Amino acid sequence: MTEDITYADATELVARLRKGEVSAREVVRAHLERIEEVNAHVNAIVTLDAEGATAAAKEADDRLARGEEVGPLHGLPIAFKDTHLTRGMRTTHGSPLFADHVPDVDELLVQRIESAGAIRIGKTNVPEFAAGSHTFNRVFGATRNPYDLTKSAGGSSGGAAAALASGLQPIADGSDMGGSLRNPASFCNVVGLRPTPGRVPSLPVADPWDTMAVAGPMARSVADAALLLSVMAGPDPRCPISLDEPGSVFRTPLERELRGLRVAWAPDLGGRVPVDPEVSAQLASQLRVFEELGCTVTEDCPDLDGADDVFRTLRAQQFALGLGATLEADPGSLKPSLARNIEQGLQLTGADLRRATTAHARIQQAAVEFFARYDVLLAPVSQVVPFDVESEYPALVGGQEQHTYLDWMRSAYYVTVLGAPAVSVPAGFTPGGLPVGLQLVAAPRADLTLLQIAARYEAATRHGLRRPALVPAE
Structure with a gap:
């Protein structure tokens, strides 16, 4: 019964909950x-609040029993990313400085997800x-990675990805600057969507x-990712870049015929990034899937x-801010690699920012032109397979030395600069x-x-149906 619930699709669970085939208390308990x-x-x-989640599940069941309107995430448990503010629940940001920090406000996405009926059970690492x-x-x-406990689960939404793969929650929120939704999804065989900037307002x-x-x-x-996006997305007047389109558009059926789709394939982003042979071989084998679906696949890459300079400069600026x-x-309160990035941001000049901003505008304009020729771009999410959990980052990628904890993430953060939506989907093992x-x-x-x-x-392909063989705790 437990596994039947914990590995059920979120869309299936919502339907069963609404029909009364399973209760929110049973779902949360499982x-x-x-x-x-x-x-x-x-x-x-x-961070786990079993008592609070159980009480919230009872309240959700009572609302449904009274015939009240319930939201699209009714009864689904969720542990929020530990960088997202949760009122009355510890939010540490993974830092000793905030180890006991309990916010008095909810972040906007937390408000939206809970207003849609989801039940908070805790926070993810x-x-x-x-x-x-x-x-x-x-x-x-x-x-640790559920598929190999000696390996990394990725990050920065690594706790969320590992929780999904382990059956600890059916949906998860995350954030992404340089791949933080996509890399852990790739490492843990789940789906991670980086939406178009402004699609999900952040406050x-x-x-x-x-x-x-x-x-x-x-x-x-x-x-399931589309279901969660449907309540996260939508305009907010306090966010000046938020898009006007309502989130409800993502609750429409996703069926689509791909015959005639124009697909660009960038195995190493135009020779710009090294990729481990295991990754390259597995992804190359997936091209035939698109060809068999009637797509035209052409090797090409956006400008x-x-x-690299755009991302690192603007990222450093945000960290300094x-x-x-x-x-x-x-x-001395911050890990050395983070402190160095902040110091770089504090040292930026007006000329540095002008250079990065000008290049950013050119790249984004080129991206619009590229996607007038192609419907979708395929590329590696991560340049490596999950690496040793005891290492801060992989020392080598495709035989090339990696000098910082950012170097191996280029296949994700170069795409960030395009200003386009990107998703990581399971592509095999x-x-x-x-x-x-x-x-x-x-x-x-x-x-x-x-x-x-x-x-x-x-x-x-159905690659995402392969589950990890976790050993139950003693």
Whole structure:
């Protein structure tokens, strides 16, 4: 009964809950039992409120019994990313500075998800201040990959991805600047969507005009990710870049015929990034899926000249804006790699920002022109397979040395610079049993089209149905 619930699709669970075939209390209880059994192995959920979740589930059942209107996420348990503010529940940002921090407000996406009927059960692990694509910190330690507990689950939404793959929750929220929704999804064989900037408004934020960092959904299927996006998305007047389109458009069917689809394939982003042979071989094998679906596949890549400087400069600016005062007040309080990024941001000049902004505008305009020729771009999500959980980052990628914790993430963060929606979908496994994700990218604002294409690929391959063989906790 527990596994029947904990690995059920969110869309299926919602339908069963509304029909009274299963209660919210049963759904929450099953997930709490699963957390008790396996979370000690993966360390995905770091704050848990079993009592509060149980009480909220009873209230949800009572509302349905009284015939009240319930939301599209009615009865679904969710643990929020530990960088997202949750009123009355600890939000640590993975930092000792906030180890006991309990906010008095909910972040906007938390408000929207809970207003849609989801039940908060806790928080998921993150790297310190979400910096880096490997989830470890000095407060809770490292999150482990459910498919191989000696490997990384990715990051910064690594706790969320590991929780999904382990059956600890049916849906998960996350955020993505340089791949934080996509890399952990690739590592954990789940779906992670980086929406078009402005699709999911973020509040509160230090810079409401920022288009680098976005919030988005994670799930075990594309349809479930679309369901969660439908309540996360939608305009908010306090967010100046928010898109006017309502989130409800993502509750439409995702069926789509792909015959005639124009597909671009960029196996190494135009020679710009090294890729491990295991990743390259597995992704190359997936091209035939699109060809068999009637697509035309052409090797091509958008203009990404200068993307590295754009991303690193604008990222450093955002880190300086958000954490500069923290570093200046207590220089030893942050992990060294994060402190260096903040220092770089504090040292930026007007000329640095002009150069990055000019290149960013050129790349985004070129992306619009590229997607006038192609319907979707295929590329690696991550350049490597999941690496040793005890390492901060992989030392080598495709035989090339990696000098910082950002170097190996280029295949994800170059796509960030395009300003386009991108999704990681399960694309199979290496001979050693490690997951590999495929990155699909569509034109800016074409999030629904992207989800439709991803759903058709998912249905044709069914890679996401392979579950990890977790050993129950003693």
